[in-house]
Amino acid sequence: MTVYIGTAGIPISTKRNSTIDGIKRIKELNLQCLEVEFVRGVAMGNETAKLIGKTAADLGIKLSAHAPYYINLNSDDKTKLEASKKRILDSMERAHHMGAEVIAVHASYYGKDTPEKTYSDTRNACADILEKAEKRGFGDVKLGLETMGKQSQFGSLEELIKLSKEIKIIPYIDWAHIFVRQNGVIDYSEILGQLVRLKIxxxxxxxxxxxxxNAGEFVDVHIPIDHSPPFEPLAKEIMKRKIDITLISESPLLEKDAIKMKNVLENLGYKF
Ligand SMILES: [Zn+2]
Structure with a gap:
């Protein structure tokens, strides 16, 4: 088993605000990976992506990427749908040049549609994206659809597991999102069991x-890792099942909480 821990975007303590400096900082912090954030748009070019990929490869840091937030594969508006597909394809293309394994995507919103219609529209759009990515030579990058926390967003674990059996997407797990969606309950063992059965x-x-x-319900607002959902039971389950996993800290404290997760695993006997 191998565990990779890193941050969503460059660490806060990085001196210069660049991805290359962020990768070097990840190395200094003895972390293992970095998720490159395209959340506000894909402004990076392929040449820069190659340079970033070379730095990461030289330092042994694994990369992934996060596609822009402004995406809805269930949009009725054809222009918006095509723009959403393009943002995903651009993210995959940069990811390919960076040598990143996977991109995380917030795929769609139900809007006025039923979950079934949203599912089939999202599936059709993803199938088209996968075909284009393959033709254009960046089909090696995995298309990860993220488990989403808000009830308005497509992406329950069940939906993504079903979809991953039909087309070549993978569920990109956001543990806290699943916890929010299930009203503050999460069974790590059961979820990892389902993922193992998918042969991921x-x-x-x-x-x-x-x-x-104020009503006491968990909401999708990210806060530092010190309470809910708890990390230690997940760490124990990862160790018990010997899972290969990447854990990206999306805490507002980024690397501080990435290191916190790393310490929990080390206390359980894992050697990075
Ligand atoms: Zn996300």
Whole structure:
């Protein structure tokens, strides 16, 4: 088993605000991976992506990427749908040149549609994206659809597992999102069991904690890792099942909480 821990975006303590400096900082912090954030748009070119990939490869740091937030594969508006597909394809192309294994995507919103229609529209759009990625030579990058926390967003674990059996996407696990969606309950063992049965070689995931609103319900607002959902039971389950996994800290404290997760695993006997 191998565990890779890193941050969503360049670590806060990076001196210069660049991805290359962020990768070097990950190395200095003795972390293993970095998720490159295209969340506000794919502004990077392929040549820069290659340079970033070379730095990461030289330092032995694994990369992944996060596609822009402004995506809805269930949009009725053809222009918006095509723009969403393009943002995903651009992310995959840069990921390919960076040598990144996977991209995380917030795929779609139900809007006025039923979950079934949203599912089939999302599946059709993803199938088209996968075909184009293959033709254009960057089909090696895995298309990861993220488990989403808000009820308005497509992406329950069940939906993504079903979809991954039909087309070549993988569920990109956001542990806290699943926890919010299930009203503050999560069974790590059961989820890892389902992923193992899908024969996923490596689990890609985000971890953070989430806030409670005034009504006492958990909401998709990321906070530092010190309470809910708890990390230690997940760490124990990863060790017990010998899972290959990437854990990206999406805590507002980024590397501080990535190191916290690393320490928990080390205390359980894992050697990085
Ligand atoms: Zn995300």
């Amino acid at each position: 070689k490596k689990v890609h995931s985000h971890f953070e904690n989430v806030k409670k609103n």
